[in-house]
Structure formats: C-alpha cells, structure tokens
Amino acid sequence: MCQTCGCALPDHLQHASNEHDVHTVEVLEGLKAHNDEVARHNREHFDRAGLLVVNLMSSPGAGKTRLLEATIEALGARYRLAVIEGDLDTENDARRIRARGVPAVQITTGSACHLDAAMVHRAAHALPLDALDLLFIENVGNLVCPASFDLGQHANVTLLSTPEGDDKPLKYPVMFRASDLVLVTKTDLLPVLDDFDVDAVAAHMHRLASAAPVMALSSKSGPLDAWLEWLEAGLAEQRRPAFHPVPPAEEACLLTRPQGLV
Known part of the structure; x- marks a missing residue:
C-alpha cells in the first residue's frame, strides 16, 4: 500500500538476498531512523506543553471516532482536547470532531496505510499545543503498519471491536504488543454475538507477554469510567x-558551600 514502511514492495524486495535488495532495506531503515x-x-514539543498524547489504532470501523465523540462528551467540560485525524481520504472524521466543538486537523495520506511522525509534526503546528490537556491521534485504520511508526505519542491504545473476533491479538501480535491499553469496543453487541469472549482477549495478551490492561466498553451505552480514569491518570x-537526584559529590559540595553563595 505505501512505500514508507515497505508494505508495497514485492516479496523479493522485502528480503535482502543480493546487493540491490540490501540497498532497498538500507533505504527503508534510513526512513525509519528519520x-x-x-x-x-x-515528543519534546508535547512534553514542553504538558499535554498527554494518545495514539488510537485499530482496524477500520472499530469505533475510534465514536469513542472520541463519547470521550469529548464526558471530558470536554473539564479538559482542553484536540484531535489529529488520519485517513486515506475525506475529512469525514474531522468534521465529526469539530461538530463537538473540539479542534481537529485532518491528515489525508493518499495511499499510505499509516501516519508517520512528519505528518503529525505538521498537523501539531496547526494546533494550540500550549492551550491543550489531551491530544488524540486517530491513526489510519490498519492492524499492521501503524504499530511500527513512533509518532511522538505517550501511549498507544488499540481498539478491538466485538464483531472482529477475540483472536486478533494472536493474528496481529506486533500491533497488540505495542499497545499500552486494549479497548474492547461495541460491547453492546455482545448479547447477539456468541463467539466473542472478553476474557479470551486478556488471555491472548498474556500469551503475548503483554502487561497492557484490557478494558471493555461501549461508546454508545457505556460504561466509560475505566477509560476516563486511565486518561486522567x-x-x-x-x-x-521530574525528579533529578543530586549526585553525591555535588550534594557534598552544596552542604559545605559557604553562606552567601548561590
């Protein structure tokens, strides 16, 4: 789909077996390093502004934008929020966020199947970072490539909707290992789904040696308490x-420094 992560390359170019292939891999590694x-x-920008940046990842249709709408409704009166939206095309999701009174910048990636740090950098400069508390990045719907690209976020949250099946952590381990939190969404559909087990998702995460908590919610009917508490924490x-301990030698110097010196 895109050239920046190599997912558009033919199989014979994704595995270095000759000089040309080695050059291709080196180029991709250079792009990743950049x-x-x-x-x-x-992240330096975000840290200076004192805001929390959360990268939302999932397959298409898992409910990222609906979760953001519900989060805005719950926290909008107490915190200053903004959203960076990522899609291949259209401003549909950004319009939905703006309709809630929250600033949103839409990134349209064309054929790229994920956001990258440069895209986020440009979008961030269109937002009043110093006047925000929480910034959400809604990544392109994809359970593969977004997990491999650092955007400068402080946390990765992966949504898994109940219609997708509870085995996705095992099928897409890179994505779920990169997650700091897994949200099982659309739980209001559980009464009509007999093949989804929330406990199985937690077991699969444990099998991946991930300590990320698993929370179940419905953006439509709630409850959102655990998610909101996680954000506030x-x-x-x-x-x-930040705590910066004084080195022992410097501490001794401070203790013996003559009065009147600063």
Whole structure:
C-alpha cells in the first residue's frame, strides 16, 4: 500500500538476498531512523506543553471516532482536547470532531496505510499545543503498519471491536504488543454475538507477554469510567514534576558551600 514502511514492495524486495535488495532495506531503515528522530522532536514539543498524547489504532470501523465523540462528551467540560485525524481520504472524521466543538486537523495520506511522525509534526503546528490537556491521534485504520511508526505519542491504545473476533491479538501480535491499553469496543453487541469472549482477549495478551490492561466498553451505552480514569491518570503522570537526584559529590559540595553563595 505505501512505500514508507515497505508494505508495497514485492516479496523479493522485502528480503535482502543480493546487493540491490540490501540497498532497498538500507533505504527503508534510513526512513525509519528519520521518522524516529522526528518523533523525538514531536515528543519534546508535547512534553514542553504538558499535554498527554494518545495514539488510537485499530482496524477500520472499530469505533475510534465514536469513542472520541463519547470521550469529548464526558471530558470536554473539564479538559482542553484536540484531535489529529488520519485517513486515506475525506475529512469525514474531522468534521465529526469539530461538530463537538473540539479542534481537529485532518491528515489525508493518499495511499499510505499509516501516519508517520512528519505528518503529525505538521498537523501539531496547526494546533494550540500550549492551550491543550489531551491530544488524540486517530491513526489510519490498519492492524499492521501503524504499530511500527513512533509518532511522538505517550501511549498507544488499540481498539478491538466485538464483531472482529477475540483472536486478533494472536493474528496481529506486533500491533497488540505495542499497545499500552486494549479497548474492547461495541460491547453492546455482545448479547447477539456468541463467539466473542472478553476474557479470551486478556488471555491472548498474556500469551503475548503483554502487561497492557484490557478494558471493555461501549461508546454508545457505556460504561466509560475505566477509560476516563486511565486518561486522567496518564495526564497526571505526564505532568508530574521530574525528579533529578543530586549526585553525591555535588550534594557534598552544596552542604559545605559557604553562606552567601548561590
């Protein structure tokens, strides 16, 4: 689908077996290294502004935008929110967010199957970062490539909707291992689905050696309490003053410094 992660390359180019293939891999590794550098720069911006940045990932239709709408409704009166939307085309999701009174920047990626740090950097400069508390990045709907690209976020949240089946963590381990939280969405459909087990999702995450918690919710009917508490705890942690211990030698110097010197 796209050239930046190599997923559009033929199989024979994705595995280095000759000099040309090695060059191709080196180019892709260079692109990835550049992305990581820009992501670090983004994170510096976000840290200086004191906001929490959450990257939402899922397959298409898992309910990312609906979750954001419900989150805005629940937290919008207490916190200053903004959203960066990622899609191959249209501004549909950004319009939905703006209709809730929250600033949203739409990124249309064309053929790219994920956002990258440079895209987020440009979008972030269109937002008043210093006047925000929470910034959500709604990544392109895809359970593969987005997991491999750091955007400068502080946390990855992966949505798994009940109609998709509870085995997705095993089928897409890279995505779910990269998750700091897994949200099982559309739980209002569980009464009519006899093949989805929320406990199985947690067991699969444990099998992947992931410590990410699994929360179940319905953006339509709730409850959202655990999700909202997770966000508020993350924001509080992000704004906790950093502790810088004084090295022993410097501490001794401070203790013996003559009065009047600063």
